[in-house]
Amino acid sequence: MNLTERRKAATQLEIALAAAALFAERGAHATTAEAIADRAEISLRTFYRYFRIKQDSVAPLLAFGAQRWQNLLAAVPYEVPLPDALAQAAEEAMTEEGEVAAESFEWTRGLLRAAEDDPALRTVWASVNQESERQLAPLLAERTGAHAGDLEIRLTAAAATAAIRVALETWATGDPEADREAAAELAVSSMRTLTAPFRH
Template sequence: MSTKPSATLTERRKAATQLDIAHAAAELFATRGPDGTTAEEIARRAGVALRTFYRYFRSKQDAVSPLLADGADRWRSLLEAAEPGTPLPQALENAVSQALATPDDEAVRALLRTRGLLRAAADDPALRAVWYRVNQESEERLVPVLARLVGQDARSLEVRLAAAAATDAIRIALETWAGTEAGTQGPDSPAALALRCLHRLVGVMEPWGRQEAAGAEAR
């Protein structure tokens, strides 16, 4: 398990302010839509000055990026905690199941906020761009985590492919769920949909060398 330096008090305060702004933006987008919301209104709702808003975010849509990135950060942390050598499909499925679980009301609210943002993004190209950027950044950060899990057999191409497949599996599951009225639990929940996506992609995440060996035998 990797160790990370503790955040300083200044960094924690900065992160807390960014999250307050993100929550304010998400609430306003859910009720008014991005077009009906201004940066000034987001700053006022978050209790910060407009200059503080623009210190942290380039646009009103960018303000929700901490919330959208939170889920990816959580499941990546779960993967980082997995023991090296854990079969990759198993590690990914365990992490996704835990990250998208809703054991309490706050977890339910977090998923419902994501649903609201994804619905708002359907008609707002700038908000969609933030969502895609967050996923791209998550994919890039996932590569070294998967490489550590796979160990010495890791190959750059396969690790990058697995990172892309896993990230897209969760993205597609969340987007699909956001377009429905399904609950946060059950067969059509984000966790269930994400696991179904991962199962379809499990072939690219088999232990390294197995597919190549099969190909060599066939030749």
């Protein structure tokens, strides 16, 4: 990205962080675009320059998490069987050390809880997952020597994305005391179950 694009992406992420914190604290209905703009220290006009509605503002943060998982998958050696590589990357993404990683999971938990009662947030979450699935297919194709449009590759991408999504949703809306290791266990179990038919 050029400098302008990097600045735009940084601003979007700052807004997303502010929005995620507010959604987690107050819920979707009690969070306004004005409150998000205030938390992000920008004008309301600037907010609407980047996002159409308040729910859209969390998309960059959710997409960042999906990209991090895919980056970890890309780093797994190619000799590792595909389902094992997918499970390994998911576990590493969810147990990553550091304050930022821990905070991002708490924001995700809050967002997914808030999404239960907010159709627009659920739409954003679904859209992020759909885009993640689309981006995953070329990675899987590269690992297997197949074509990204092949049915098996598309099915594997769909299964892997669904495994992460369902695991996170189950963790976020379940026991509030469950930690990230519990989320990782759910993700690995779901990943192995859904991607086992695609072992190479």
